[in-house]
Amino acid sequence: MKIYGIDVDLKGGKVFGPTILVTDIENPDEDIDEDLLQIEYKNGYIVDVGYYGSFGNGKVKKPRVYVIKDADWENPVYTRETELNKQQLIEAIKQAIEIAITAA
Secondary structure (H helix, E strand, O other): OEEOOEEOOOOOOEEEOOHHHHOOOOOOOOOOOOEEEEEEOOOOEEEEEEEEOOOOOOOOOEEEEEEEEOOOOOOOOEEEEOOOOHHHHHHHHHHHHHHHHHOO
């Protein structure tokens, strides 16, 4: 899958809601959807990419990448917040994919 023109090997994951493909995180606006990408794996892991925060209270929205095991959203296995930078976000997604596929 290409994200921002960079190949990202999903390693067998199934993609849901890929709004990341039409979202420019380096030039955010108030209309950016919170859910950017979700990749599900047969071993029960999910890589979730979202855009969290708000514009109204002085906090800048930032992308976050999570690895979730067995739908336990309260206790992520991995969390990484990145700056509004495409390369940082892709690196975090790749790291999350590796965690999801190698976890036992």
